[in-house]
Amino acid sequence: MIGQRNQFALSRWRFVIVAMALSALAATLIARLIHLQVTDGGQGAVFLREQGALRTVRSAEIPVYRGLITDRNGTPLAVSSPVVSLWANPQQLKDSPRVGELAQFLGLDAQALRDKLAFYGDKQFMYLARHQTPDFAREILRAGFPGVRGEREYRRYYPAGEVTAQVLGLTNVDGRGIAGIELAFEDWLQGVPGKKRFIKDLYGDAVRDFGVIEEPRPGKALALSIDLRLQYAQHRELQRAMKETGAAAGSAVTVDAWTGEVLAVSNYPVFNPNSRNALDFSSARNRALTDAYEPGSTIKTLTLVAALESGQFYIDSLVDTAPGRIRVGAKVLHDPRDYGEISVSTIIEKSSQVGVTKIAQAVGHEAILDVLYRFGLGETTGTGFPGERMGQLPDLAHWSDIEKVTLAFGYGLSATPIQLARAYAVLANGGVRRPLTLLKQQGDMQFRGERVIDKTIAADVLRVLGRVTEPGGTATLAQVPGFSVGGKTGTVHKVGEGGYLDDQYVALFVGIAPMTAPRYVTAILIDQPRGDHYGGGLAAAPVYSRVTEEVLRIRNARPEQTDLGALLASMGVRQ
């Protein structure tokens, strides 16, 4: 018994030792584990937390809408609308038996979808269909296909479609401006997307939001100087003219000379900005700003300015144009017939080559070039429109006799229709040049003008322009019932390989209305009108007339009443 007892006592002692040793080992291990994983000293905790977060915490963009673009009256021209882009996790979807059903829903070929899923089989993201209407997307998401999810985005819609397409430009599929106003004011229109963090589960679904890290800041709205009603009317008339003349291209631009605002600008050919499928970049150009042409006889107005400034001519000074032709260097310039001795005013009214040649020779090309510069040719109009051309003024070391003269009737230089409108706006403003803008101007934000010619000269030139549209002038078709208008035609031979082409023309008309209070300047350009009606007076002036009639009606200009007394009497009113 004693031996047994001793034995037990001994074993109890040994048991304590062993237990303590084992506990110490365990404690060391636990301490080491704590050191590695819990305290920051071992880096383990940080490492594990990071690794955990990498597998569960995601940050996502909160999409923001792009700023609304409106016309001057607040009518929306470009609207960002919420849409849903459907995407799938191919790893979850590819083996599902419902792929065929999904393809049918989306209107896709089932086999094509399976192939695509197999192609992206090792990825976790694949777009199924971008920019779907929210209702349609909800229907698909509700059907609960494995791995199919929706992502909120915005898509740009242009309610006015092709009518405003070229001036507004385009955004790409990710909502960034790539052309036109959308590009020019990208920073203003583009919002800053917000950021939020959330925890996702095994299937990639968000299970808990941590909250917003960055507040989204939506894009700001932009009011253009365009008047949609006017824009539509101008667009309609230009399209009609294109159909009637069979021309290849055309542009029209209407400017409010008093404020420098562009009220409407349209072009042909056009495109539909709401459909990206058939986008042709030649029809996406805003030709009125991006395409420079030789302005032809429309420049004679500025030659007249140079003539009046020189002091050698007044509008009723007589110039002998007999016998209806004149030799300059090796070239002979013709008038349609011998006008004989006519006034400077009549030279412009009839657009006489001989008369203008004589004026140009007397005034000299430097003086004419100087006027062209002062009227803003060869520089941008200030709209900031992407791709706007400056046109070109000749910069020759040596001028031949013919070049000195052709400058006076608009050959050898190039200008965009909007530059011509701006040059004529100087006259409408009584000699003050203003930059043009595509943005609506507030009363006090008007650009300060710069006087470039004398007021009396501007008034004289306007008087002559008024006569151009009167009987006997080259542009009687530009008349607008109830208003007096003024302007100048231009008919230019197109340049092809080997020089000017005999049978291809550009028809131009630039006009100012109403002459009682000159304000609205419209430039019309018709590129390659076919048939007999190719001249500025026949192809472009009627378009000007119809556009200007709408301009004056929409802008509420007051018609000139000729005989109020007679009208009242006819209505039985006694004065």
Next chain:
Amino acid sequence: MRSTSLASWVIPLLGACIICSALGVVATTHHVREGYARLQVLELERWRLQEQYTRLLLEINTWAAPHRISQIAVDDLSMQAPDLSLSQVVAE
């Protein structure tokens, strides 16, 4: 003697404070979660409303498009712009 009497009420007090603070944390967390859930509901609502707003905006502009109006005016209602001889300016 003094130290025991101090311990006898300080420790329970601290214990009570800890429990209060713990309950406070629980309550605040709950509020935050509730608030966040509400925020998400409201954000969803905002998204829906915006969806509706832009749809209506596009709709109104489609119905009120100038070409549609002029087409209805001319074709359906046989309207025309008055001739200038028929109109008179009333001087203000």
